[in-house]
Amino acid sequence: MKFTSIHKKTRGMRKKARNLARWSEHHKELDIDSLIRHRKDYVKIWIDPFYRLYQITPNKIGKKNPKHRFQKQILYQLLDIYSAWQKKLDELDQPYYLKIWIGDPEFMDSQVVAALEPEIDYYSKLFRDKEQGKEFPLDIRHPLMEHFKWERCWNGYYIWESDLDTAEEIQEAQHKAIEISETFFNGRLEKSYFIPTGDMWVGSIKQSKNAIILKGDPNHG
Numbered sequence: 001m002k003f004t005s006i007h008k009k010t011r012g013m014r015k016k017a018r019n020l021a022r023w024s025e026h027h028k029e030l031d032i033d034s035l036i037r038h039r040k041d042y043v044k045i046w047i048d049p050f051y052r053l054y055q056i057t058p059n060k061i062g063k064k065n066p067k068h069r070f071q072k073q074i075l076y077q078l079l080d081i082y083s084a085w086q087k088k089l090d091e092l093d094q095p096y097y098l099k100i101w102i103g104d105p106e107f108m109d110s111q112v113v114a115a116l117e118p119e120i121d122y123y124s125k126l127f128r129d130k131e132q133g134k135e136f137p138l139d140i141r142h143p144l145m146e147h148f149k150w151e152r153c154w155n156g157y158y159i160w161e162s163d164l165d166t167a168e169e170i171q172e173a174q175h176k177a178i179e180i181s182e183t184f185f186n187g188r189l190e191k192s193y194f195i196p197t198g199d200m201w202v203g204s205i206k207q208s209k210n211a212i213i214l215k216g217d218p219n220h221g
Contacts, residue, residue: 013067020077044111050064065108066107082098096114102136102200127155127200128178154196159195179194
């Protein structure tokens, strides 16, 4: 399969920016019945052409990041979605998880995520903490931003050793991995390697007595 070069210019950005508000309005309506049934919901950035796969190098494919200005415009809309979802979740009068995830540099991994028990524990422990010695990468003017706390975590993916074909591939995974785990699966011990791709910034505010607070928040015990 042939992929478009990641260096090909993305056209129509002004129109895409104008359509962001319409995209946001569509996703502001949290489907409470679906959330209660599945215990989780999320909004990913399915905005053409950035969700497509591109040829980055002869041996690597991946997604194309929007320009910095467009990332800021997307974040603004994610904050609006977060605010609308928060109001709906507060009406449930039960604990919930509600966060915005911002990938850096893998911005297309960004999303708004909501969850109810028993999924709260899973999402709360999903990301590994990372040293906080870096500023949040997107500075925008939005009423919620000054109330947000952003926690810097690792972004990345897992590789099962059984999916690797050669000793060279295993050695490369071991070299890149920041975590190697062993798990019993189908009666045998399996190794997995966590390969980092950058940062995942996990952000939220305390909206109510039911919201899950980010650990380390100095304003809440």
